Amino acid sequence: MSVWSQISAAVRELEEGRLVAIPTETVYGLAGNIEHPDSIDQIFKTKERPFFDPLIVHIGRINQLEALVSDFPKEAKILADHFWPGPLTLVLPRSEKVDSKITAGLDSVGIRMPSHPLTRRILRSLKSPVAAPSANRFGKTSPTQKEHVESEFPNADFFILDGGSSDRGIESSVIRASENRIEILRPGPIGAEEILSCFREYSICPKIEYVKSEAAPGHTPYHYQPDIPLVWSSRPTMSADDLMSIQRNLQLSSLQYRYLELPSDAQQAARVLYSELRRLAKTSIDFILFSTPTELKGDWRPLFDRLERASSLHI
Numbered sequence: 001m002s003v004w005s006q007i008s009a010a011v012r013e014l015e016e017g018r019l020v021a022i023p024t025e026t027v028y029g030l031a032g033n034i035e036h037p038d039s040i041d042q043i044f045k046t047k048e049r050p051f052f053d054p055l056i057v058h059i060g061r062i063n064q065l066e067a068l069v070s071d072f073p074k075e076a077k078i079l080a081d082h083f084w085p086g087p088l089t090l091v092l093p094r095s096e097k098v099d100s101k102i103t104a105g106l107d108s109v110g111i112r113m114p115s116h117p118l119t120r121r122i123l124r125s126l127k128s129p130v131a132a133p134s135a136n137r138f139g140k141t142s143p144t145q146k147e148h149v150e151s152e153f154p155n156a157d158f159f160i161l162d163g164g165s166s167d168r169g170i171e172s173s174v175i176r177a178s179e180n181r182i183e184i185l186r187p188g189p190i191g192a193e194e195i196l197s198c199f200r201e202y203s204i205c206p207k208i209e210y211v212k213s214e215a216a217p218g219h220t221p222y223h224y225q226p227d228i229p230l231v232w233s234s235r236p237t238m239s240a241d242d243l244m245s246i247q248r249n250l251q252l253s254s255l256q257y258r259y260l261e262l263p264s265d266a267q268q269a270a271r272v273l274y275s276e277l278r279r280l281a282k283t284s285i286d287f288i289l290f291s292t293p294t295e296l297k298g299d300w301r302p303l304f305d306r307l308e309r310a311s312s313l314h315i
């Protein structure tokens with residue numbers, strides 16, 4: 001199927017209220033048309049996702065925002081101008097028109113304009129935006145390739161668009177922007193440094209803070225989990241005692257493991273994190289071991305956030 005036929009198939013499916021797995025620059029999403037309430041139900045059902053976890057609405061044009069929000073603070077507008085299309089989700093006061101199932105009953109809605117060229121084309125061809133969580137079963141590792149979506153949903157009855165490997169590799173930064181205050185609810189590819197330098201261009205210096213995950217329901221302590229346990233060790237090597245403790249805690253009958261090795265550069269590490277977790281989980285080992293690297297370049301905060309939630313045990 002040519003890329004063009006894939007794009008028109010995806011547009012048709014979404015217009016008619018069926019789900020489509022779409023590639024984005026962060027991770028693959030499971031998209032449903034927000035004008036079709038059945039599609040939204042289907043997303044939660046397919047992912048086995050609890051209803052307290054709100055969905056992100058994906059737009060292709062900035063004028064779609066008007067119908068979705070009741071206010072668009074100056075700080076949020078600056079961020080949208082600067083980072084959209086891109087890996088940034090803005091949490092904004094929602095309009096009455098947004099289905100409360102999408103927002104999990106909150107009075108805000110998360111909105112993002114992704115930059116992946118195929119998905120961008122789809123979103124710009126559609127009449128309405130789509131809601132799209134990451135295309136994985138709830139609590140599991142997010143997919144960064146078409147094959148990952150297929151292995152998450154072996155009996156998938158929805159169309160999966162192949163857009164290659166996701167360039168960023170981890171989910172968007174989720175940010176609430178209000179007057180003079182920027183809250184990072186989920187750390188992601190766009191960090192505090194980049195946000196600050198964006199505001200500097202406008203000679204504004206809002207307060208930027210990372211806030212606890214309760215502000216972003218669904219960003220739960222156990223998340224992004226691979227199919228076999230991930231153990232996070234602060235030590236460079238394992239002692240016999242460490243191994244015994246792992247065996248006891250995880251109730252394992254044998255102790256075969258492999259290291260999750262990541263590049264020291266944060267952006268490169270993010271690009272391979274989930275595919276490495278998936279690759280290792282398919283080998284015949286009992287657990288995956290991650291040892292905090294000694295040399296780190298760039299902003300590792302979002303990576304540590306994902307690794308923390310993906311780990312079953314810390315030693």
Ligand code: TXA
Pocket residue numbers: 024026027028029030053054055056089091092103106108109110112114132133134135170171172174185186215216217218219
């Ligand atoms: O990069 C991404 O954001 C990917 C791609 C597909 O766009 N999507 C994604 O969606 O990661 P999901 O459903 O896996 O994560 C959405 C999270 C929620 O769990 C919650 O933490 C936060 O975004 N969120 C969404 N709407 C929110 C709201 N109104 N207030 C606070 N947090 C919200």
Ligand code: MG
Pocket residue numbers: 133134142
């Ligand atoms: Mg997710």
